[in-house]
Amino acid sequence: MRSVVLVGVCLVAVIDVAAERRWQTGRWFDVGVKRRVVDFGPGSSGFDRPGRTPSMRAMADVHTYIIEAGDLRFELEDVVQVGRRSVDAVVGEPVTFAVEKKTVYVRDADGAEHKLRLTKKTKRPEL
Numbered sequence: 001m002r003s004v005v006l007v008g009v010c011l012v013a014v015i016d017v018a019a020e021r022r023w024q025t026g027r028w029f030d031v032g033v034k035r036r037v038v039d040f041g042p043g044s045s046g047f048d049r050p051g052r053t054p055s056m057r058a059m060a061d062v063h064t065y066i067i068e069a070g071d072l073r074f075e076l077e078d079v080v081q082v083g084r085r086s087v088d089a090v091v092g093e094p095v096t097f098a099v100e101k102k103t104v105y106v107r108d109a110d111g112a113e114h115k116l117r118l119t120k121k122t123k124r125p126e127l
Contacts, residue, residue, distance in 0.1 A: 021098035021105060026069030028089045034062050038079060065089055065116065067097060067104075068124055075120035076104050087114045 038060045063086040065076040074097075078086045087106055089095065096107040104116045 021100065023096055023098050023107075024069055025094055025096055026067045026074075028065065028091050028093050028095055029068045029073065030064075030066040031089045031091055032064045034064070035059055035082065036062055038062075061086070063087070067095055067106075069097075071124050073120075073122050073124045074099065074104060074118060075122075076106075076116040077119050078114070078116045087116070 036059070037057050040056050040058065059082050060079050061082050061084065063078040063080065065078075065087065067074045067076065080086050088108060089106075098105045099118065099121075102118045104118050106114045106116060108114060
């Protein structure tokens with residue numbers, strides 16, 4: 001019984017956090033994919049001795065995105081396994097997103113949220 005109540009409380013907390021996000025709209029400006037070697041596992045967190053090579057590396061697809069909203073431009077990335085799907089974005093199409101520090105949550109057409117890393121936020125260049 002306790003576990004059911006605990007799961008219910010956690011679910012309400014997660015829904016509450018998603019509802020509190022400050023959603024805004026913009027347009028996809030650029031979309032790209034590149035492949036690179038990424039470090040993971042022990043030693044990749046930065047808590048090990050400086051100069052030590054991480055013990056695990058793997059190829060990954062790095063999906064890059066740019067969203068323009070108002071006078072701002074947001075550059076994002078999503079690192080996924082090779083061949084794995086990321087956010088479906090089409091340049092010029094509208095997008096709903098929320099920015100929280102270095103994380104950007106993007107809603108897809110089905111309303112599902114995708115968590116991306118904010119790599120750069122700049123003023124949109126004048127045309």
